[in-house]
Amino acid sequence: MNQRLWVTVGAVVGLLGVGSALTESGTNLAAARDLGTRALHWVEQSTKDIGWPALTGIAVVAGAAVFLTTKRGRRRSGHAEPWRTVIQMGRQGRSPSAIAQATGLPQDAVRIVLAPVQVESFQRGNSFRSAPAGDAAPRFDGPAGPKH
Secondary structure (H helix, E strand, O other), X not given: OOHHHHHHHHHHHHHHHHHHHHHHOHHHHHHHHHHHHHHHHHHHHHHHHHOHHHHHHHHHHHHHHHHHHHHHHHHHXXXXXXXXXXXXXXXXXXXXHHHHHHHOOOHHHHHHHHOXXXXXXXXXXXXXXXXXXXXXXXXXXXXXXXXX
């Protein structure tokens, strides 16, 4: 299965579990409210001490670092765009099922990408002639054989 799907399922189950645990008793709910109040108070004090321009700069630097890290991670993995990866693996002689497993794409999509797309060029001339035009075959006029 897709890793993102399982991460999403885990996050939803965890969120619902935390919500359920907090609403079971009044003490848990009061503790969560107290924790939230403390966190908001800490954020308020941090913004007073540091200042909004500095926080904005930190956020921009952190965002750029995350962006560059994920971009470098994609390059290091060795996989280009999915269709290029499929074509490269097909040239290496791998089967569509092996390519589908390695890339995480459906086999039908891999087969479509690997399908040869070539327009046939038709030769000019009479396509009903069984022998080339230069070869003279004996001529029969009927079932009795050639006329002399």
